[in-house]
Amino acid sequence: MAETAISWAPRGAWAGIAQPGFFGAKGPAGIVATLLHGFGLATLIAPPDEAIAVSRVVEARLGIVLPETPKIAQVGAYDAVWAGPDQWLLRAATRDGLSALLDEFAAGAAVSDQSDARALLRLSGPHVRDVLAKGVMLDLHPAAFAVGDTAMTSVAHVGVHLWRLPDGPDGAVFEIMATRSMAGSFWSWFAASAAEFGCEVSTAPVLKPSRG
Template identity: 45%
Template structure:
């Protein structure tokens, strides 16, 4: 019986070749920005079937303890939760790939589920100048009075469609983009962050 051979295919971060851990940009003083690739997380789009949103809400609440966020909002607990994406549509996420494996079967009667774990790239933007950095790129008012913890938006950065949400009051933002545009978004982020000095943190292990 022939020996099993290892696959030549191996997972590759969407940020590979772009995200170099360490300090970059302005070298003096505290870094104003931290960029952390969020590799290894699970992502899936959920689109409610016509007339089944309440049933979807009940299943997600019972199984995961999740609430369906209203427009412009995210409901998160740790690394898991839901982010509003469009009418009747949400982005589900979890800290590990296995955490959402049962979601398509569980929701089959009430919603369509599409795995986005390898289709989108997520980077966490934090640090004392995080809000200022994001304000450079998005046509969204990020003042704390109108965009705070749990706020979410679908917009564009440098003419690239993105989805982002604010995780806490520090503020910390998670930014999601189609994987094929990860390099372009990273180029914008690093150029915009250079004046503040920025640190790239190694992606956490899945």
């Protein structure tokens, strides 16, 4: 019996789940959803009483001061997102050189590459808060959730990590991240929630808007 060669091609976290296009109510899009890809991502956990030391190493290497509260900090091509006491997500615009960088940080912290383990979505549009209000059990009013704020919560029983970026032409901009294994469940909720407003879906690499 002849052997069959199998080729494993890389697949993005949204592959087979979401695709560019338009769905829902006709007319101007009330929601703009951008499926983000190509970024590098790692968890960074400081040992007990070593958070300051870890932050100094990251600052010396990348210029980022790791947030001590639920915030996101960005310098150049890198983000540091608070993920709990003495824990952060380190995101890079691309994966180039990420492995070597993580090796440097692993000398003083617990580091795990999560680049293929998360699905990331950027949401904007005039009805973005209306959609999120259907599932996010947080007050996302500008007075309560400012630019740069981040939170870990759940949407339709799916654990998510979300943060607010600087406002765009259509108002507030959010990014929301779920584990890859739950991307389908999250998208099912999102598609049902966004349909009444009309949703334009696109795909793009992580871009770095300036942050105030």
